[in-house]
Protein backbone atom coordinates (compact mmCIF):
# COMPACT_ATOMS: atom_id res chain seq x y z
CA UNK A 1 0.00 0.00 0.00
CA UNK A 2 1.29 3.47 -0.90
CA UNK A 3 1.00 5.80 2.10
CA UNK A 4 1.14 9.46 1.05
CA UNK A 5 2.71 12.02 3.36
CA UNK A 6 1.67 15.62 3.86
CA UNK A 7 3.92 18.51 4.77
CA UNK A 8 3.58 22.14 5.78
CA UNK A 9 5.69 25.22 5.14
CA UNK A 10 5.41 28.82 6.27
CA UNK A 11 7.56 31.73 5.18
CA UNK A 12 7.61 35.42 6.03
CA UNK A 13 9.67 38.19 4.45
CA UNK A 14 9.81 41.85 5.39
CA UNK A 15 9.61 44.52 2.73
CA UNK A 16 13.00 45.99 1.87
CA UNK A 17 13.68 49.39 3.44
CA UNK A 18 13.01 52.49 1.34
CA UNK A 19 16.71 53.39 1.30
CA UNK A 20 17.65 49.96 -0.13
CA UNK A 21 14.83 49.16 -2.57
CA UNK A 22 14.59 45.73 -4.20
CA UNK A 23 12.55 44.36 -7.09
CA UNK A 24 9.61 42.25 -5.95
CA UNK A 25 9.96 38.58 -6.85
CA UNK A 26 7.03 36.50 -5.73
CA UNK A 27 5.74 33.11 -6.88
CA UNK A 28 8.51 33.04 -9.46
CA UNK A 29 7.32 36.29 -11.09
CA UNK A 30 8.72 39.81 -11.19
CA UNK A 31 6.09 42.32 -10.02
CA UNK A 32 6.97 45.64 -11.65
CA UNK A 33 6.15 48.73 -9.60
CA UNK A 34 5.64 46.79 -6.35
CA UNK A 35 7.81 47.12 -3.27
CA UNK A 36 10.37 44.33 -3.01
CA UNK A 37 11.21 42.04 -0.09
CA UNK A 38 14.42 41.63 1.86
CA UNK A 39 16.17 38.29 2.24
CA UNK A 40 19.37 36.39 1.70
CA UNK A 41 17.86 35.03 -1.50
CA UNK A 42 15.35 36.97 -3.64
CA UNK A 43 12.82 36.78 -0.77
CA UNK A 44 10.18 34.84 -2.72
CA UNK A 45 8.04 33.77 0.25
CA UNK A 46 5.59 31.81 -1.93
CA UNK A 47 8.31 29.64 -3.48
CA UNK A 48 10.05 29.24 -0.10
CA UNK A 49 6.86 28.07 1.64
CA UNK A 50 6.33 25.57 -1.19
CA UNK A 51 9.91 24.26 -0.86
CA UNK A 52 9.60 23.97 2.93
CA UNK A 53 6.33 22.03 2.57
CA UNK A 54 8.12 19.57 0.28
CA UNK A 55 10.95 19.05 2.79
CA UNK A 56 8.42 18.65 5.59
CA UNK A 57 6.41 16.05 3.65
CA UNK A 58 9.50 14.01 2.85
CA UNK A 59 10.88 14.38 6.39
CA UNK A 60 14.21 15.70 5.14
CA UNK A 61 14.57 18.83 7.25
CA UNK A 62 13.70 22.31 6.15
CA UNK A 63 14.85 25.31 4.13
CA UNK A 64 17.64 26.09 6.59
CA UNK A 65 18.92 22.50 6.39
CA UNK A 66 19.43 22.70 2.64
CA UNK A 67 19.77 26.39 1.75
CA UNK A 68 21.04 28.05 4.92
CA UNK A 69 21.87 31.75 4.90
CA UNK A 70 25.49 30.72 5.57
CA UNK A 71 25.64 29.42 1.98
CA UNK A 72 26.98 32.20 -0.28
CA UNK A 73 25.91 30.24 -3.37
CA UNK A 74 22.27 30.89 -2.42
CA UNK A 75 22.70 34.68 -2.01
CA UNK A 76 20.17 36.26 -4.36
CA UNK A 77 18.92 32.84 -5.50
CA UNK A 78 15.57 32.82 -7.24
CA UNK A 79 12.55 31.18 -5.67
CA UNK A 80 12.15 28.93 -8.69
CA UNK A 81 15.75 27.74 -8.33
CA UNK A 82 15.17 26.85 -4.66
CA UNK A 83 11.85 25.13 -5.42
CA UNK A 84 13.37 23.11 -8.27
CA UNK A 85 16.29 22.13 -6.04
CA UNK A 86 13.90 21.14 -3.20
CA UNK A 87 11.91 18.96 -5.61
CA UNK A 88 15.15 17.30 -6.76
CA UNK A 89 16.20 16.59 -3.15
CA UNK A 90 12.79 15.14 -2.27
CA UNK A 91 12.82 12.90 -5.35
CA UNK A 92 16.37 11.78 -4.53
CA UNK A 93 15.09 10.81 -1.06
CA UNK A 94 12.67 8.38 -2.74
CA UNK A 95 9.44 10.34 -3.14
CA UNK A 96 7.27 11.60 -5.97
CA UNK A 97 5.33 14.81 -5.53
CA UNK A 98 1.53 14.73 -5.69
CA UNK A 99 0.86 18.46 -5.44
CA UNK A 100 1.71 21.64 -3.59
CA UNK A 101 -0.85 24.26 -2.50
CA UNK A 102 0.30 27.70 -1.34
CA UNK A 103 -1.68 30.56 0.17
CA UNK A 104 -0.14 34.01 -0.04
CA UNK A 105 -1.12 36.46 2.74
CA UNK A 106 -0.64 40.18 2.09
CA UNK A 107 -2.49 43.30 1.10
CA UNK A 108 -0.27 43.66 -1.96
CA UNK A 109 0.43 42.70 -4.62
CA UNK A 110 -3.07 41.80 -5.77
CA UNK A 111 -2.32 38.27 -6.79
CA UNK A 112 -5.38 36.95 -8.59
CA UNK A 113 -4.76 38.55 -12.03
CA UNK A 114 -1.43 36.69 -12.31
CA UNK A 115 -2.47 33.44 -10.65
CA UNK A 116 -2.36 31.33 -13.83
CA UNK A 117 1.07 32.66 -14.78
CA UNK A 118 2.42 32.02 -11.26
CA UNK A 119 1.00 28.51 -11.15
CA UNK A 120 2.58 27.70 -14.52
CA UNK A 121 6.03 28.93 -13.45
CA UNK A 122 5.96 27.17 -10.06
CA UNK A 123 4.54 23.96 -11.53
CA UNK A 124 7.38 23.88 -14.04
CA UNK A 125 9.94 24.45 -11.25
CA UNK A 126 8.54 21.69 -9.02
CA UNK A 127 7.71 19.29 -11.83
CA UNK A 128 4.35 18.77 -10.12
CA UNK A 129 1.11 20.76 -9.83
CA UNK A 130 1.39 23.92 -7.72
CA UNK A 131 -1.73 25.97 -6.94
CA UNK A 132 -1.63 29.43 -5.38
CA UNK A 133 -4.41 31.29 -3.59
CA UNK A 134 -4.22 34.64 -1.84
CA UNK A 135 -5.87 36.46 1.00
CA UNK A 136 -5.46 39.78 2.73
CA UNK A 137 -5.41 39.90 6.52
CA UNK A 138 -8.09 42.61 6.49
CA UNK A 139 -5.40 45.20 7.31
CA UNK A 140 -4.56 43.39 10.58
CA UNK A 141 -1.13 42.36 11.80
CA UNK A 142 2.22 42.78 10.05
CA UNK A 143 0.81 41.91 6.63
CA UNK A 144 -2.07 44.31 7.19
CA UNK A 145 0.34 47.11 8.15
CA UNK A 146 2.31 46.25 5.00
CA UNK A 147 5.49 45.49 6.90
CA UNK A 148 5.93 42.21 5.06
CA UNK A 149 4.26 39.23 3.44
CA UNK A 150 3.55 35.66 4.52
CA UNK A 151 2.84 32.41 2.75
CA UNK A 152 1.70 29.02 3.99
CA UNK A 153 1.92 25.84 1.94
CA UNK A 154 1.01 22.20 2.07
CA UNK A 155 2.51 19.44 -0.01
CA UNK A 156 1.69 15.83 -0.64
CA UNK A 157 4.38 13.32 -1.52
CA UNK A 158 4.36 9.54 -1.82
CA UNK A 159 7.15 6.96 -1.71
CA UNK A 160 8.21 5.41 -5.01
Ligand SMILES: Nc1ccn([C@@H]2O[C@H](COP(=O)(O)O)[C@@H](O)[C@H]2O)c(=O)n1
Nearest residue numbers: 106107108109110111112134135136137
Ligand atom coordinates in the same frame (compact mmCIF):
# COMPACT_ATOMS: atom_id res chain seq x y z
N1 LIG B 1 -2.91 39.90 -2.08
C1 LIG B 1 -4.13 39.44 -2.43
C2 LIG B 1 -5.15 39.23 -1.50
C3 LIG B 1 -6.37 38.81 -1.93
N2 LIG B 1 -6.58 38.54 -3.25
C4 LIG B 1 -7.91 38.11 -3.74
O1 LIG B 1 -8.95 38.81 -3.08
C5 LIG B 1 -9.88 37.90 -2.49
C6 LIG B 1 -10.48 38.46 -1.24
O2 LIG B 1 -9.48 38.61 -0.26
P1 LIG B 1 -9.92 38.82 1.27
O3 LIG B 1 -8.68 38.86 2.08
O4 LIG B 1 -10.66 40.11 1.28
O5 LIG B 1 -10.78 37.66 1.64
C7 LIG B 1 -9.08 36.62 -2.29
O6 LIG B 1 -9.89 35.47 -2.24
C8 LIG B 1 -8.19 36.64 -3.52
O7 LIG B 1 -8.87 36.13 -4.64
C9 LIG B 1 -5.57 38.72 -4.14
O8 LIG B 1 -5.72 38.49 -5.35
N3 LIG B 1 -4.35 39.17 -3.73
Ligand SMILES: C[C@@]1(CO)OP(=O)(O)OP(=O)(O)OC[C@H]1O
Nearest residue numbers: 039040041043048063067068074
Ligand atom coordinates in the same frame (compact mmCIF):
# COMPACT_ATOMS: atom_id res chain seq x y z
C1 LIG C 1 16.32 30.98 1.37
C2 LIG C 1 17.39 31.37 2.35
C3 LIG C 1 18.76 31.05 1.76
O1 LIG C 1 19.10 31.89 0.71
O2 LIG C 1 17.39 32.75 2.68
P1 LIG C 1 16.21 33.86 2.71
O3 LIG C 1 16.06 34.50 1.37
O4 LIG C 1 16.49 34.82 3.81
O5 LIG C 1 14.85 33.13 2.95
P2 LIG C 1 14.21 32.40 4.22
O6 LIG C 1 12.81 32.12 3.84
O7 LIG C 1 14.41 33.21 5.45
O8 LIG C 1 14.96 30.99 4.26
C4 LIG C 1 16.31 30.86 4.68
C5 LIG C 1 17.35 30.54 3.66
O9 LIG C 1 17.31 29.16 3.41
